[in-house]
């Protein structure tokens with residue numbers, strides 16, 4: 001449902017909590033990422049998985065959520081680096097992957113079916129920006145229903161406030177959070193995105209999303225398995241990064257299956 005294009009809407013910013021500020025049109029998926037999804041011609045509508053269905057859509061989900069300062073903060077501390085170093089619009093150029101592939105892989109992760117690399121301190125690598133971006137996406141999905149009340153807001157419990165304070169710069173990355181970042185090698189479903197959603201497996205809760213070039217998994221909880229720390233971009237030795245094509249295979253199959261199962265007219269959603 002389209003909302004009228006009028007002057008700024010005043011309200012409380014969800015991040016800095018300042019009242020009566022002009023709220024921006026905040027997008028669940030940053031505009032820059034969305035543009036990247038549309039491919040080199042700009043005409044291909046990205047495929048998204050929405051409520052278990054694969055849909056091709058040009059719709060962008062937005063809400064009056066953040067003040068201008070906080071929008072810029074998200075851009076400056078996370079999105080900008082991810083967009084500059086991630087998979088580019090031509091769907092081929094991928095600066096971060098090119099650098100990672102110059103490293104000698106020594107560890108293989110069976111769970112993610114991906115190589116685990118530990119870049120450590122490199123001038124081409126900014127784990128802080130990747131972590132900030134991942135947390136900003138998950139947190140954003142937890143503070144509005146985004147017009148999709150059956151999926152959002154994601155329920156983060158007490159961790160939502162931990163993430164907000166981290167994003168605001170008040171605290172370090174939460175100790176009860178582990179983040180795995182997998183770099184997706186380009187494949188037939190490079191433009192597939194998967195907006196943040198919650199998964200529960202073996203008593204462990206994670207929140208995950210896919211954008212071109214990356215798969216992010218954020219685990220939150222008081223009793224997280226120790227091995228997750230070893231693969232955590234923030235807590236693990238050498239700022240671990242996973243690199244693999246397994247996701248392209250798995251999600252490619254899933255999209256193919258979903259497309260052939262669902263009648264297309266059901267994909268019309270209020271996601272403007």
Ligand SMILES: [Zn+2]
Pocket residue numbers: 013014015016017018066067068069070071
């Ligand atoms: Zn703000």
